[in-house]
Amino acid sequence: MSILQLTPNEPKIKRVLKKILFGKHLFCPYCRGKRIKAYEKRYHCRRCRKFFSLTSVSWLKGSKLPLQIIWLLLYCYTKKIPILQTQDLCGVTEPTVRRWFDSFRERLPEPEFERLSGIIQMDEMFKKEAMIIGAKQKGTKKVICVPHNKIAADRKDVVNFLEQYVTPYKSELWTDGASIYKGIQNYWPVWHTKDIHNKFEFSHTSEIEGIWANFRTFIRRMYHHITNAKLPEYLYEFCMRFSSPEIFDSPFSYLEKTLCLVSS
Numbered sequence: 516m517s518i519l520q521l522t523p524n525e526p527k528i529k530r531v532l533k534k535i536l537f538g539k540h541l542f543c544p545y546c547r548g549k550r551i552k553a554y555e556k557r558y559h560c561r562r563c564r565k566f567f568s569l570t571s572v573s574w575l576k577g578s579k580l581p582l583q584i585i586w587l588l589l590y591c592y593t594k595k596i597p598i599l600q601t602q603d604l605c606g607v608t609e610p611t612v613r614r615w616f617d618s619f620r621e622r623l624p625e626p627e628f629e630r631l632s633g634i635i636q637m638d639e640m641f642k643k644e645a646m647i648i649g650a651k652q653k654g655t656k657k658v659i660c661v662p663h664n665k666i667a668a669d670r671k672d673v674v675n676f677l678e679q680y681v682t683p684y685k686s687e688l689w690t691d692g693a694s695i696y697k698g699i700q701n702y703w704p705v706w707h708t709k710d711i712h713n714k715f716e717f718s719h720t721s722e723i724e725g726i727w728a729n730f731r732t733f734i735r736r737m738y739h740h741i742t743n744a745k746l747p748e749y750l751y752e753f754c755m756r757f758s759s760p761e762i763f764d765s766p767f768s769y770l771e772k773t774l775c776l777v778s779s
């Protein structure tokens with residue numbers, strides 16, 4: 516499909532926003548009144564006499580770009596189009612793309628929290644002056660990653676992670692032979708097995724290592740580089756893309772899950 520077909524016209528986008536925000540029948544977000552008069556760009560409530568528009572009542576409030584450009588930016592975001600390419604496609608500056616992508620990231624919903632259980636692969640990833648402790652429930656899309664502002668992990672980090680995110684007594688922990696995992700079952704009730712450095716054995720941490728590889732590729736391709744200060748939010752976005760891909764199916768599915776009325 517061409518970029519033109521991908522971008523609905525403005526009336527269509529408005530219909531989509533209206534349906535997500537108000538459902539079938541428009542009402543006043545301030546007094547819930549049903550007698551609303553539509554003007555070209557905004558609505559007027561006959562009961563409380565307040566004006567509102569489709570963007571003024573959601574987090575799109577205050578945006579100056581045309582709705583079609585916002586839609587296209589969102590399309591690029593959901594499809595992981597790199598920043599520079601998005602800049603060209605949307606005809607906006609790089610800071611504008613970054614600002615909108617930041618905004619889309621901030622609106623991602625909080626996942627329902629569930630501890631990992633069953634077979635869990637755990638490993639660390641190192642980044643310049645930062646590191647991530649992560650675990651993946653084997654064979655599932657459940658991944659939890661915790662960033663740290665230091666260059667090495669210690670046993671305490673591992674124990675904290677297990678206490679928070681790993682179900683006791685019901686989990687089998689698979690790790691590499693790193694010393695921070697030695698005797699970890701004495702600190703948190705898990706069944707621990709580790710790689711015994713046999714290069715012909717299939718790695719105990721192959722799935723979580725795959726996550727690290729995907730994360731590096733995702734950052735390099737889409738954002739080019741990120742600072743350590745922003746590592747937590749990008750990591751969060753990455754994990755959401757991995758575990759809840761349905762949010763990123765299209766601008767419509769993203770808006771459906773992130774847009775709601777904010778009355779202020």
Ligand SMILES: [Zn+2]
Binds near residue numbers: 546561563565
């Ligand atoms: Zn009203």
